[in-house]
Amino acid sequence: MRQIKHPAIEQVELTDIMYALSDPARMEIVGRLAQAGRQMTCGELDLNRPKSSMSHHFKILRAAGLVETVIDGKEHLNSLRLAEIEQKFPGVLYAVLKTIKLP
16 A cells, blocks of 8 residues: 655644635645544545646645545555644644634
8 A cells, every 4th residue: 555645743834734724625625634533535635626736635634734644555545643733832723713613
């Protein structure tokens, strides 16, 4: 199984998180993952955007340390690193999640 690299929580910076969350599409992805409370495939999170755009958004979210992606066969399973982010930056992600209005 191929692995995708993710930053260790010690490498995650608040500025990177805020940059990643500055885009409405990425905010919606994070909101949907938080609302679901489980791993979700890229197909479940497509937002009616081109695959290339979604790949870019997931890359930014992973680089910021917000999302972890595990490859299982042909599926990419994405999950929010909520507990780790909450431990490093208490209250920040919960405050952001309260502002997200999902369709």
